[in-house]
Amino acid sequence: MAKYFVLFGPPGVGKGTQAERLQKELKLAHVATGDLFRDHLKRETDLGQLARSYMERGALVPDDVTIGMVRERMKDADTQNGMLLDGFPRTIAQAEALDRLLAEKGDKIQHVLFVNAPKQVLLERLGSRWTCKQCGKVYNALSQPPKVHGVCDDCSGEVYQRPDDKPEVQEKRINVYLEQTAPLIEYFRGLGQLTEINGVQSVDQVYSDLMKAIERSGQ
Ligand code: AP5
Ligand code: MG
Secondary structure: OOEEEEEEOOOOOOHHHHHHHHHHHHOOEEEEHHHHHHHHHHHOOHHHHHHHHHHOOOOOOOHHHHHHHHHHHOOOHHHOOEEEEEOOOOOHHHHHHHHHHHHHOOOOOOEEEEEEOOHHHHHHHHHOEEEEOOOOOEEEOOOEOOOEOOEOOOOOOEEEOOHHHOHHHHHHHHHHHHHHHOHHHHHHHHOOOEEEEEOOOOHHHHHHHHHHHHHHOOO
16 A cells, blocks of 8 residues: 655654655655756756745645645656655645545555744754755755765766745745644644644754654654
8 A cells, every 4th residue: 555654744844854764765756846846947947937936935836726736746657656745735625635636546644743843943043054056955054064065976967055945035935834834733633634743853853753653653
């Protein structure tokens, strides 16, 4: 049976960092809606143009657009054994749509892994994050810089600061998370699917806690 995990948490908590490791261990497709939008931006598609106007100001892209994009991604062969979702769902409407999409395949979400950290930690991490423009690999200027300044270790792509990591947009994204996405915590808790993980630990320790939570859930 296919497996579906959701990596849930505020901007900058480390979802992408953990997903890179988890997807290898769990052998699941990593489906990150932020990465999918950034890929559309790079390819200058109509969807990318539309998403840009929301992403640049730290707002959520409308639900119908986001859900449609995930529905398309779910047709790809690499998702047939399941997915590690990162940054989706982000609203109740998205969560309900995901349930419907999975139910059509006779599947459901196995586990929501909620990584959490206080706002000050999020701002520090976002302020020092650098990202590969080509492959999306995440770095940190303070704790995890690329070996050669500005160059991705994996693909030699350009390492840049995401436009939505500017201070004024960071703050907005955290507020949007608190208003529109945090209500999902109770939604998932109500379904008995949620485990909370302390994100204020080393990358290795967070990873270890995530794996323990997955093992405990018997998945
Ligand atoms: P998205 O790309 O999903 O951004 P986000 O949720 O704001 O999350 P981030 O990618 O900023 O943080 P992260 O948790 O992945 O942290 P990371 O691992 O990079 O979304 C961007 C935009 O796209 C949204 O604002 C919206 O406009 C749109 N969008 C996306 N999905 C959408 C949806 N479903 N609906 C509508 N719109 C959507 O780590 C951050 C930094 O911390 C890095 O430098 C890392 O090295 C460092 N770090 C990580 N872990 C640790 C640790 N344990 N200790 C120290 N440093 C650490
Ligand atoms: Mg991310």
